[in-house]
Amino acid sequence: MTKTWLKTLGAAVALSVSTTALSAEPLRVATDPSFVPFEMMDQETGEMIGFDMEIIAEVAKRAGFEYDLNTMDFNGIIPALQTGNVDIAIAGITITDEREEIVDFSDPYYDSGLRILKRSGDDSISEVADLDGKKIGTKIGSTSYDYLVKNLENNDGVTPYPGSSDMYMALMQGSVDAVFYDAPNVGYFARTKGEGQVETVGELYEGQQYGIALKNGSEWVDEVNEALASMKDDGTYETIYEKWFGPMPDAK
Amino acid sequence: MEFQFDWQAAIDSIPYLLKGVPYTLLISFGGLAIGFALGIFFGLLSINKKWFLRWPATIYIEIFRGTPILVQVLFIFYGLPDLIGGPIDPLAAGIAAIALNSGAYISEVVRGGVQSIDKGQSEAGLSLGLSRPQTFWSIVWPQAFRRMIPPLGNQAIVSIKDTSLFSVIGVGELVRQGQVYIANTFTAFEVYFVVAIMYLCITLSLSLLLRFAERRGLAST
Numbered sequence: 001m002t003k004t005w006l007k008t009l010g011a012a013v014a015l016s017v018s019t020t021a022l023s024a025e026p027l028r029v030a031t032d033p034s035f036v037p038f039e040m041m042d043q044e045t046g047e048m049i050g051f052d053m054e055i056i057a058e059v060a061k062r063a064g065f066e067y068d069l070n071t072m073d074f075n076g077i078i079p080a081l082q083t084g085n086v087d088i089a090i091a092g093i094t095i096t097d098e099r100e101e102i103v104d105f106s107d108p109y110y111d112s113g114l115r116i117l118k119r120s121g122d123d124s125i126s127e128v129a130d131l132d133g134k135k136i137g138t139k140i141g142s143t144s145y146d147y148l149v150k151n152l153e154n155n156d157g158v159t160p161y162p163g164s165s166d167m168y169m170a171l172m173q174g175s176v177d178a179v180f181y182d183a184p185n186v187g188y189f190a191r192t193k194g195e196g197q198v199e200t201v202g203e204l205y206e207g208q209q210y211g212i213a214l215k216n217g218s219e220w221v222d223e224v225n226e227a228l229a230s231m232k233d234d235g236t237y238e239t240i241y242e243k244w245f246g247p248m249p250d251a252k
Numbered sequence: 253m254e255f256q257f258d259w260q261a262a263i264d265s266i267p268y269l270l271k272g273v274p275y276t277l278l279i280s281f282g283g284l285a286i287g288f289a290l291g292i293f294f295g296l297l298s299i300n301k302k303w304f305l306r307w308p309a310t311i312y313i314e315i316f317r318g319t320p321i322l323v324q325v326l327f328i329f330y331g332l333p334d335l336i337g338g339p340i341d342p343l344a345a346g347i348a349a350i351a352l353n354s355g356a357y358i359s360e361v362v363r364g365g366v367q368s369i370d371k372g373q374s375e376a377g378l379s380l381g382l383s384r385p386q387t388f389w390s391i392v393w394p395q396a397f398r399r400m401i402p403p404l405g406n407q408a409i410v411s412i413k414d415t416s417l418f419s420v421i422g423v424g425e426l427v428r429q430g431q432v433y434i435a436n437t438f439t440a441f442e443v444y445f446v447v448a449i450m451y452l453c454i455t456l457s458l459s460l461l462l463r464f465a466e467r468r469g470l471a472s473t
Binding site: 028030033034036040041043046070071072073076079080083084085086163164165168169172193 | 264267268271329330333334338339340342420421422431432433434435436437438440
């Protein structure tokens, strides 16, 4: 009895040590489990696919690093970068001053903003002012949450969810009246899974830019920026963009 | 809107969910193995007559029994790296949390088991001329251990289910796999149903195994 226990113990210790040792080599890249169409799981293969996934693969190739990809809830990604549990994160992360104080950002790689998603046939919502006092779903730790809290008189009904799928399900089931979140994500959801049931409404709020987040003081910031710049120059970026979002808008 | 259980969606999710099972098993049994060692160590310390041995054990037990395991694993994963100045692997953090938490409960199981053995047993051992350690390990411990099997099995089942909380630190265990799958398919009911069945399979097989062990153990007395 004692012997088998000891063996299992030894194996467990060896395993936990070896996994730490292995992951010290390639960079640890974190992403969100589902932020369509930036990152999502391919149901056939179980692999993560999406705009961000192709961007980071190309950046890694050009900057010359190997990486292991892991998914974690969005609200855990910045803390994980902060503690050094993760080296790089790409998850449609909006560049903000507050975040910039704790992590390093690459140059922006995507222009975004926030948008309202509501149930089709609900005519009571057409802009952010209409959300006052309503039940609204958003994501924990997101810029849309900050925006709602700052701009609504009565924000008691704002419910932050851990994942985007949670808030979309809440909207479809009627537990919230609207979702306020990143425009490309709500737009993609309205066009795919939510088609006929939900729709986007109103203007784009808060022009925002997504950046690749790196551990504070990371040695890879310059390499990542150079890789992004060269991808934009040689048209690789445009090819990836058009695959996931359709034609690129004209440069401003 | 009428709800229909989509069997196809449930079946489709199985291969992806199964990938979480090895992690669930590794974290629970890896953690429990270490927790068992911790439990024997601190359990025996906690009944020691010397206060300076007893106190550290009591402090450890009260801290890890008195705080939620979810807070413990968040502390280990997000808090400790600041202290030790290096990252912690989520899998290692999960194993450590189960080990420390189950260790505290198992300490109490060990204490209870040992204290339940009648004093007459050790007195008899001593009067036969056995030393104290000899008396303890060859007379008291085997009897106490037999009494510990049911509560240990109980703890094992609790710990297996506790691993479901580690989805928050991104360990790819069963619930995490389910969440990621649902995040992309929106079939919450079907997928969590399959997840629940998988947990039941694990805990039921353990229960059966323990029944068997108990029967064997009791027969040998």
